[in-house]
Amino acid sequence: MAEDAQTLVDAGCDASDQGRHREAEGLFRRAVDLGEEWVWFNIGNELRAQGRLTDAVKAYQRALAAGETDAWLNLGACLDDLGDLVAAMDAYRGAAAAGDLTGYVQLAHLLREHDEGELAVEALSTAAEEGSDLAAAVLACWEWDRTLDPTLELRLRAGAEHYSSARADLADLLRSTGRPEEARAELERGCAAGQRDCWLPLGNHLADHAGDPVAAEAAYRAGIDAGDSNCHHNLAILLLDLGRTHDAITHLRAGADAGDALAARALRDVLDERDDT
Template sequence: MTDELGERLRAAWVADSADALVDVGCDLAEEGRQEEAEECFRRAVALGEDWVWFNVGNTVRELGRPQEAVVAYERALTAGETDAWLNLGAVLEELGDLSGAMRAYSRAGEDAGDPEGFLRLAQLLHEQGEQGSAEAAAQRAAETGHLPAVGLLASWRWERTRDVALEPALREGSAVSGSARADLAQLLIETGRRDEARAELERGAKLGQRECWLPLGNLHAGDDLPDPADAPDGEPAAVDLAAAEDAYRAGIAAGDTHCHHNLGVLLLQRGDATAAEEEFRAGADAGDELAQRALRRLQGPGTG
């Protein structure tokens, strides 16, 4: 805690000013001093600022007390702090109360006008297999110009329809969504624009969109099309296995565990079965079914 912050804290307590307590509490929370922040926020509540239960909820959530956070957010909502709906939904989702989370996310969109609420509702509905309802919720967020929702909705629709008319939406969403950029690249490949696809993936990789590394590696490896005959004018795709390996390794470093499988395949083709097995095992341990199957095939019958 800086001397200035300490002086402000003491002054807020002496003055018994709710506004000052909230201000210094927020700064304490930003510096990781959650316990002191909680004390400030609870004192502000005691002084009659019931909406500050929202800040109490944020603080106790950071302190690993989610059930208390639920109670605090509900009290904030009672006080009219509708921004608490989104945070309440997140805590309920963490606690496994998916129906409660979906209701809270819906209210975040409806009552607080927060498109992120509709987006998170869409994601939960998608996970539950309710694709129609998921797209409807994402559409409501996208209509506000919320770019993450624009990208997500475009990706879902591309994966379902392969409609090239989705290109503008994928381009718009790619600004914030690696998945949208990867899907845009696939659309470009399928419409004969491989160089543009590579440029998009390279741009996404530089922006830290980890979803771009795997398709970039596949493009370098010549595996982005199901059959060489599908390439424009029947021309075979250019292959750069060194660049493909670099892309897969960069994807792994960025946290895309699916890259282990593709790197393993490349290493196996090179004749390095030992290194390939290590990659397949790493992917399998991370839950990648392709890597699990590849590991079983490499190890042979009877290996489980």
Template structure:
């Protein structure tokens, strides 16, 4: 983000304040690291009646690590949104409550928003499993994986792997990798190594590292003296 780009977004917002120009300016400020200023613009956008001011403020607060404020802002947005946007906001609040504060009461929000926010689907499965409803939680993750909800695929494949169904886990890991999850490549490499498929395991470690998996990168730095043929 150059200064000229930021100035252009600011000028568009000042000359024609709207949800669209406000959103673009907020995104530019966030990209520039000006989070406090972004929050000011969020408040101005909301003052004009655009709910995007509340939702964007929630994400900015989350970037700042102020999750209580993030939850409060997204919760306020739920009251003025409708349709899919509202359900996505509900799922987001549920995820934040569960991920950051382990609030089991977030279950109802996760259930309501799970089909509109993928992390909510996965978090619901995990919440159910850790609160003693293992079968239901596994079923939720399986259904998410079968629907190719990426956030559900890795945890479900991990469950299959731990239960000894390495063939089933491999299928899910491979598909998750195809959909963009480099962590799945690393986990698959571990299962392949356990099965004695060393060459394939090495190949998948490289795929994981190329996708940005930090554990895979560290593993290769320690164990691989050269690039593969």
């Protein structure tokens, strides 16, 4: 019985959703063999999930050659991970030119990371003018970080559904203008909506402002489970205050291993202090 390309693609997507990336890759390659060249995009995603970034780049390039413009963003991310910043920027520009305004946003983040702030703002402004709610939200966050201007409240509120940092910054604004309960409610709303970046500030709020270390610990642990490795450091500081040094060291090690410089520094300080006693 002859294979059907769409059936193979559907089966590959199911395997990918279940984390069986090698199996998914094989299914997608069989679809390509049946003439569905656009499926190189899916192959690129599976290669990327396996950490085979160079091969993923080649797959995305083949997808683009077949007219699959959705591959631009993922190509840019792979090139960024590989350290090819110029090519990554070109890929993000390709996404924007193809009509995906997220390309401007990714380009802006990359430009800002490399001290090209004016060009980054220009890219975001272009995307926002063309209707990108995400770009408008990122712009509002950058302005809040720079100015702490409370008149940004409406812009941050508008961006909160589109960008988790906008909700976190909105909570910061609410707290700084004497509305701590509203701030907490915003962060809890973000956590419930799956906005990972809200767990850390919620934990901080519960620890520093609400005086509830039990709830703060639960928030930090939820943030860790959601993939925010920065929560390890803040949880460890809380645990140290509670006298739970062993558990604190475990989390500082985890944070340091994840690349958190604050956790690494705190770990050294804790171990040095322990050796001196």
